[in-house]
Amino acid sequence: MDFQRxxxxxxxxxxxRAFLRENLPEDLSGRIRIGTRSPKSELKRWQRILNxxxxxxxxxxxxxxxxxxxxxQRLxxxxxxxxxxxxxxxxxxxKLLGPVLNAFGSPAQKAEHLAHIFSGERQWCQGFSEPGSGSDLASLRTRAERDGDHYVVNxxxxxxxxxxxxxWIFLLVRTDTExxxxxxxxxxxxxxxxPGITVRPIVSIDGCHHLNETFFDNVRVPVGNLVGAEGEGWKITKFLLNNExxxxxxxxxxxxxxAQIRALAMRRNQGGxxxxxxxxxxxQLARFEAELAAIATLVQxxxxxxEDHSPAAHAMGSILKIRGTELLQKMTCFLSESLGDYGAIAYPTPQEEEAADPLPMQDVGRGVTNEMFFRRASTIYGGTSEVQRSIIAKTMFQL
Structure with a gap:
């Protein structure tokens, strides 16, 4: 690694930066986002500009x-x-499905889906985690049984x-129990x-709805929708998860x-x-700056x-996951605490319209506590910190 500029x-x-200044519409910029996806209309407009x-x-x-x-460059x-x-x-x-289709998809699958990803017309979700099969993904129990030209998924x-x-959803299923x-x-x-797919909402503690339960009851899926060969799902998943x-x-x-902490530092007064x-x-601000500088160096x-296809990248990625998500939690807690009493105000969520008469400190406080609640899950999603530590131990110490 070269530490020179x-x-x-x-x-x-x-x-x-120049592209964003010249091409990002004003009505699409400056949005507060809590790890959530933009509305489809905004996503499509932005995708068209990028294209x-x-x-x-x-x-x-x-x-x-x-x-x-x-x-x-992607970072x-x-x-x-x-x-x-x-x-x-x-x-x-x-980030996930596109590279999988490019590497493992059939010509028919690429023709069917890639153009819609480019246009933003077809949006996707990921069907991996199950009750009791989150960190231990390989224990998943959703079945897909072959019936002629279809799989029947339950x-x-x-x-x-x-x-x-x-x-659409890209889905991991069990096709062989033996x-x-x-x-x-x-x-x-x-x-x-x-037919046979039911989606039930899960509203999280931050008041947002982006999570769901998804049920499959005798759902018939054409065999042509199988990516790769039967039984290759784990290999494909490792490729998908190791990508970034x-x-x-x-x-x-x-x-x-x-940047939010720095802005708040100059606005919020205590005792004049x-x-x-x-x-x-x-x-504390200095400590955050030092921790962030260390993480930025590790990212490089x-x-x-x-770029060198080093096998150690997997373990180092796990280190990044642990340190980065812990810092996400500490920073959002500090932001909320720094608001003082204003941290307890029920500001409109980022998904809601602003009130006609803005609440005190809304310009800097809106979304802060929501972010703090959302980031409680950051050490769980994408592989818990405990799982990441096991990966580090097995990879780095040959355990």
């Missing part, structure tokens, strides 16, 4: 119609979009983000309009939280002085490992 990367950052620039698939290789950017793009509050893309389709998925808005549990898993693409180790720390959101003038506050190191 990368002038090419800095020039690329300026290019992204016109040739940036519609930032995470794909050039031969698949993507930008062919390096890991660090810069995500960071700058987050900083200005640009609409999200359909990350389930862009079972339940949980924590299915955006299932209530998705057009072999080792990892070997009996397959990867299916399922139209959410198929350097993003595990969610560096763009960490930088955004730090700015928070930044209080020793305890300034010390992991990105270099990914």
């Amino acid at each position: 990368d002038l090419g990367l800095e020039a690329f950052r300026e290019q992204v 016109e620039k040739g940036w519609g698939a930032p995470y794909w290789a050039k031969e698949h119609g993507g930008t062919g950017w390096s890991v660090m 810069v793009f995500d960071e700058e979009c987050t900083a200005v509050g640009a609409p999200s893309q359909d990350t389930g389709a862009q 079972g339940q998925k949980i924590w299915t983000s955006y299932a209530h808005r998705a057009d 072999v080792k549990k990892q070997a009996g898993i397959s990867f299916l693409l399922v139209d959410m309009k198929t 180790h350097a993003t595990a720390a969610d560096l763009p959101m960490l930088r955004r939280y730090l 002085s700015a928070l930044l003038e209080r020793h305890e506050f300034a010390l 190191r992991v990105a270099a490992m990914e």
